[in-house]
Amino acid sequence: MNTKEKDLKYIMHTYGRYDVALQSGKGATAFDEDGKRYIDVSSGIGVNSLGYCDEGWVKAVTAQAGTIQHMSNYFYSKQPSDLAEKLCTLTGMAKVCFGNSGAEANECAIKIARKYSFDKYGAGRNEIITLKNSFHGRTVTTLAATGQDVFHNFFFPFTEGFKYAEADNIDDVKNNIDEKTCAVLIEVVQGEGGVNILDKSFVQSVAKICDKQDILLIIDEVQTGVGRTGKLFAHEHYGVKPDLMTVAKGLGGGLPIGVCLCGEKLKDVMSPSTHGTTFGANPVVCAGANYVLDTIANEEFLNEVERKGAYLEEKLREIKEVKNVRRLGLMVGIEIDGNAHDIAVKCVENGLLIITAKDLLRMLPPLTITKDELDEAVTILEKTLKEITI
Numbered sequence: 001m002n003t004k005e006k007d008l009k010y011i012m013h014t015y016g017r018y019d020v021a022l023q024s025g026k027g028a029t030a031f032d033e034d035g036k037r038y039i040d041v042s043s044g045i046g047v048n049s050l051g052y053c054d055e056g057w058v059k060a061v062t063a064q065a066g067t068i069q070h071m072s073n074y075f076y077s078k079q080p081s082d083l084a085e086k087l088c089t090l091t092g093m094a095k096v097c098f099g100n101s102g103a104e105a106n107e108c109a110i111k112i113a114r115k116y117s118f119d120k121y122g123a124g125r126n127e128i129i130t131l132k133n134s135f136h137g138r139t140v141t142t143l144a145a146t147g148q149d150v151f152h153n154f155f156f157p158f159t160e161g162f163k164y165a166e167a168d169n170i171d172d173v174k175n176n177i178d179e180k181t182c183a184v185l186i187e188v189v190q191g192e193g194g195v196n197i198l199d200k201s202f203v204q205s206v207a208k209i210c211d212k213q214d215i216l217l218i219i220d221e222v223q224t225g226v227g228r229t230g231k232l233f234a235h236e237h238y239g240v241k242p243d244l245m246t247v248a249k250g251l252g253g254g255l256p257i258g259v260c261l262c263g264e265k266l267k268d269v270m271s272p273s274t275h276g277t278t279f280g281a282n283p284v285v286c287a288g289a290n291y292v293l294d295t296i297a298n299e300e301f302l303n304e305v306e307r308k309g310a311y312l313e314e315k316l317r318e319i320k321e322v323k324n325v326r327r328l329g330l331m332v333g334i335e336i337d338g339n340a341h342d343i344a345v346k347c348v349e350n351g352l353l354i355i356t357a358k359d360l361l362r363m364l365p366p367l368t369i370t371k372d373e374l375d376e377a378v379t380i381l382e383k384t385l386k387e388i389t390i
């Protein structure tokens with residue numbers, strides 16, 4: 001059996017895959033098992049922030065793997081300590097909790113928010129308001145936190161205590177707040193929901209309301225974080241400061257990590273044995289994340305992300321079949337006529353690895369993508385859109 005046949009026989013079909021078995025890559029260029037070449041503007045859903053097999057990242061990860069690969073959270077360890085310090089220094093947050101995925105990071109934030117409220121106000125103040133069209137993960141609780149009906153199926157009963165308000169509708173948020181509310185959880189750019197960039201005034205109003213009533217503001221930066229939007233974290237565009245922030249996808253540069261960061265007033269909420277995960281803070285993963293942050297967290301790199309994003313947007317807008325572009329940094333949603341999934345499949349056939357979000361095409365290229373690779377991506381997309389319209 002070849003790769004595809006084994007996959008179809010032995011792996012549960014929780015994903016509809018493109019008909020490609022990727023084998024290797026460098027930068028934003030990938031090769032399949034037949035040696036066919038692709039430009040990749042998906043970066044493993046915003047994960048390979050430095051592209052495929054960045055030299056420095058590979059060195060950092062392999063050096064750590066050859067030194068000590070895991071030791072459990074019962075011991076101190078340099079890589080996670082360094083990473084925690086970096087994250088706190090760069091964000092002004094106080095402490096971090098390590099996990100392995102975005103959903104886990106959100107679970108951690110939800111637990112901290114509820115425990116803070118429980119400790120301070122007693123039982124019952126435990127509801128969390130999230131936004132319609134949001135996405136927060138695939139565990140039973142983060143599905144419940146996700147404000148989309150399609151995700152609230154099959155796995156009943158879901159975790160209680162979530163209410164959904166309309167994005168950019170501050171009255172709807174206010175109407176959902178009552179004495180039971182302990183937190184508001186938002187993405188400032190809804191990624192899976194269709195690259196929906198929230199209004200600045202809305203986000204600032206939410207922050208103000210939260211602050212006044214000791215309701216915790218949780219910002220899910222799982223997709224938007226680590227340079228994706230041209231700032232280290234997307235909430236910096238909005239001039240707000242979250243009480244809790246979750247980071248995952250791009251942080252590890254291709255290895256699984258999820259981090260929940262909290263501000264000063266929450267730093268002692270979690271005590272021994274209130275949370276944990278065996279693989280959290282793994283030193284190999286953290287060595288990769290340290291390298292990613294060292295590379296990305298500087299003005300020059302982040303300005304370059306915005307410059308590339310602006311260039312990409314300009315090129316995309318020149319394509320007749322592109323109706324609109326929603327973009328913050330290198331987080332790009334492309335509005336087109338026609339079925340986004342079918343178009344994406346054709347793009348892949350034509351050598352462009354692209355993803356979708358709702359009825360949009362979506363690009364989350366590696367932040368290190370070159371101008372030539374961007375040009376090639378746009379050329380393939382344009383050619384594909386023309387083929388489909390004919």
Ligand SMILES: *Cc1c(COP(=O)(O)O)cnc(C)c1O
Pocket residue numbers: 100101102103104106135136137138187191192220221222223224248249
């Ligand atoms: C991908 C994503 C998650 C879930 O992350 P996993 O690592 O897949 O668990 C949560 N929130 C947002 C905004 C995401 O984009």
